[in-house]
Amino acid sequence: xxxxxxxxxxxxxxxxxxxxxxxxxxxxxxxxxxxxxxxxxxxxxxxxxxxxxxxxxxxxxxxxxxxxxxxxxxxxxxxxxxxxxxxxxxxxxxxxxxxxxxxxxxxxxxxxxxxxxxxxxxxxxxxxxxxxxxxxxxxxxxxxxxxxxxxxxxxxxxxxxxxxxxxxxxxxxxxxxxxxxxxxxxxxxxxxxxxxxxxxxxxxxxxxxxxxxxxxxxxxxxxxxxxxxxxxxxxxxxxxxxxxxxxxxxxxxxxxxxxxxxxxxxxxxxxxxxxxxxxxx
Amino acid sequence: xxxxxxxxxxxxxxxxxxxxxxxxxxxxxxxxxxxxxxxxxxxxxxxxxxxxxxxxxxxxxxxxxxxxxxxxxxxxxxxxxxxxxxxxxxxxxxxxxxxxxxxxxxxxxxxxxxxxxxxxxxxxxxxxxxxxxxxxxxxxxxxxxxxxxxxxxxxxxxxxxxxxxxxxxxxxxxxxxxxxxxxxxxxxxxxxxxxxxxxxxxxxxxxxxxxxxxxxxxxxxxxxxxxxxxxxxxxxxxxxxxxxxxxxxxxxxxxxxxxxxxxxxxxxxxxxxxxxxxxxxxxxxxxxxxxxxxxxxxxxxxxxxxxxxxxxx
Numbered sequence: 001x002x003x004x005x006x007x008x009x010x011x012x013x014x015x016x017x018x019x020x021x022x023x024x025x026x027x028x029x030x031x032x033x034x035x036x037x038x039x040x041x042x043x044x045x046x047x048x049x050x051x052x053x054x055x056x057x058x059x060x061x062x063x064x065x066x067x068x069x070x071x072x073x074x075x076x077x078x079x080x081x082x083x084x085x086x087x088x089x090x091x092x093x094x095x096x097x098x099x100x101x102x103x104x105x106x107x108x109x110x111x112x113x114x115x116x117x118x119x120x121x122x123x124x125x126x127x128x129x130x131x132x133x134x135x136x137x138x139x140x141x142x143x144x145x146x147x148x149x150x151x152x153x154x155x156x157x158x159x160x161x162x163x164x165x166x167x168x169x170x171x172x173x174x175x176x177x178x179x180x181x182x183x184x185x186x187x188x189x190x191x192x193x194x195x196x197x198x199x200x201x202x203x204x205x206x207x208x209x210x211x212x213x214x215x216x217x218x219x220x221x222x223x224x225x226x227x228x229x230x231x232x233x234x235x236x237x238x239x240x241x242x243x244x245x246x247x248x249x250x251x252x253x254x255x256x257x258x259x260x261x262x263x264x265x266x267x268x269x270x271x272x273x274x275x276x277x278x279x280x281x
Numbered sequence: 282x283x284x285x286x287x288x289x290x291x292x293x294x295x296x297x298x299x300x301x302x303x304x305x306x307x308x309x310x311x312x313x314x315x316x317x318x319x320x321x322x323x324x325x326x327x328x329x330x331x332x333x334x335x336x337x338x339x340x341x342x343x344x345x346x347x348x349x350x351x352x353x354x355x356x357x358x359x360x361x362x363x364x365x366x367x368x369x370x371x372x373x374x375x376x377x378x379x380x381x382x383x384x385x386x387x388x389x390x391x392x393x394x395x396x397x398x399x400x401x402x403x404x405x406x407x408x409x410x411x412x413x414x415x416x417x418x419x420x421x422x423x424x425x426x427x428x429x430x431x432x433x434x435x436x437x438x439x440x441x442x443x444x445x446x447x448x449x450x451x452x453x454x455x456x457x458x459x460x461x462x463x464x465x466x467x468x469x470x471x472x473x474x475x476x477x478x479x480x481x482x483x484x485x486x487x488x489x490x491x492x493x494x495x496x497x498x499x500x501x502x503x504x505x506x507x508x509x510x511x512x513x514x515x516x517x518x519x520x521x522x523x524x525x526x527x528x529x530x531x532x533x534x535x536x537x538x539x540x541x542x543x544x545x546x547x548x549x550x551x552x553x554x555x556x557x558x559x560x561x562x563x564x565x566x567x568x569x570x571x572x573x574x575x576x577x578x579x580x581x582x583x584x585x586x587x588x589x590x591x592x593x594x
Contacts, residue, residue, distance in 0.1 A: 129348020
């Protein structure tokens with residue numbers, strides 16, 4: 001990755017974060033914490049990794065992305081809007097009556113959303129079905145899914161992991177956003193999912209453990225994923241919940257609460273300063 | 282009616298899958314370690330590359346089916362009714378129903394006629410669960426031939442369908458080559474003293490009751506209402522207007538099934554006295570299928586009794 005590419009991705013990620021803050025502020029609710037922890041991943045996926053076409057969201061041979069942790073829709077929507085799937089100003093309609101931007105992703109209303117999700121644990125299984133469909137139909141698209149580290153407490157996640165491994169879904173990549181916090185607090189205290197990587201390996205995955213805010217590490221992990229044959233791939237990424245907005249960082253309280261007007265102004269000032277710095281202004 | 286050919290509805294389902302598999306390469310079949318019992322094993326034998334055992338993991342199976350459907354394939358996902366509709370209810374609701382994906386759920390071993398396995402496996406709540414999901418089509422065929430035709434009709438229909446089949450071999454009264462129409466009931470015996478609306482194996486029981494009632498001078502109209510949702514409202518309305526009294530019969534709880542669907546429709550459109558024959562809000566028990574059915578009043582004798590009592594004759 002060149003320095004210029006890194007700079008560009010960082011700029012885009014900052015804009016994705018601004019989209020998350022703007023949309024949840026406008027909605028007066030939503031889930032900023034986990035959207036911000038995954039903002040760099042959303043950015044990398046939609047601006048580098050996924051073979052998708054905003055002009056043809058239903059293109060049959062596209063790569064698929066399933067947001068298994070569907071409550072972080074604000075992050076996905078911001079990335080989709082910036083990538084050109086729909087107008088950025090529509091982000092302000094998030095969660096409002098008659099808006100197509102539902103609180104959790106709806107595949108039938110939002111261009112670019114490949115699966116309706118929101119009930120934790122289900123998206124990864126749906127993604128497995130999509131990966132299996134590629135095998136059945138002889139297509140070479142890849143399927144990606146993003147899960148929360150609290151979400152993997154759902155038993156169905158491990159049913160899906162068995163399935164991915166049993167059917168050798170090497171076109172499938174599960175990403176775990178290990179920000180360490182869920183609604184009720186520290187994941188290790190609520191119901192420890194650790195050790196995550198060891199569990200995934202035991203279920204037959206090849207696993208990469210990375211810093212989810214380092215684009216070079218994200219790139220290396222996805223490169224490795226493409227080389228693996230005969231087994232599914234997982235990326236366990238260590239992240240900071242609320243990343244990029246200092247007063248939201250590492251605070252479970254920001255899981256599902258929107259910034260008020262004052263907090264919004266503070267968050268936008270911080271992100272704007274960051275953006276100006278990245279753009280060298 | 283003594284020496285009629287018998288066949289389980291699950292058998293008709295298995296036959297239809299094989300026939301459909303030969304004609305359509307978009308069909309894939311999923312099972313949760315019950316391929317021998319649900320009869321998807323018949324498809325697995327013919328098309329091993331398009332049959333996927335998901336292991337004992339119904340929740341995962343339903344969502345895998347959703348992903349397959351979202352990628353252009355037509356999945357049939359099978360298990361026992363208890364686990365298909367019960368264990369995986371929320372997966373069906375959120376990952377199949379809400380996105381309106383083209384998944385067909387083939388649920389076998391529905392109702393009390395599971396017999397010896399007992400209450401844990403006698404699912405009498407699946408119509409209620411599946412009916413409550415917006416856009417879900419719910420079908421319970423009455424015999425093997427109808428099940429085969431219904432499975433083919435489910436394939437031809439674009440959208441989620443729940444097909445409820447039984448374990449027990451039951452008398453076949455449909456002719457080979459019968460064409461199934463989703464949402465259309467069928468008058469299997471004419472009459473206007475009372476209308477008996479049934480589905481599943483209760484249709485044949487109602488036909489036997491119809492015969493016995495005729496011998497007592499009561500002309501009962503017997504209707505096979507195999508599609509519970511969408512309900513054939515026109516046929517129900519006609520029966521209410523022409524017969525004046527209605528009895529519903531189903532191998533399902535009286536809560537949330539065919540009986541309630543008929544009552545709800547009639548109370549708003551043509552208030553009519555109705556009696557519901559079904560499982561009276563209790564759990565089942567072990568025993569040979571027909572003995573269990575009789576114990577819970579799911580038999581021709583009870584239909585006759587309820588009818589005569591209802592008519593005061």
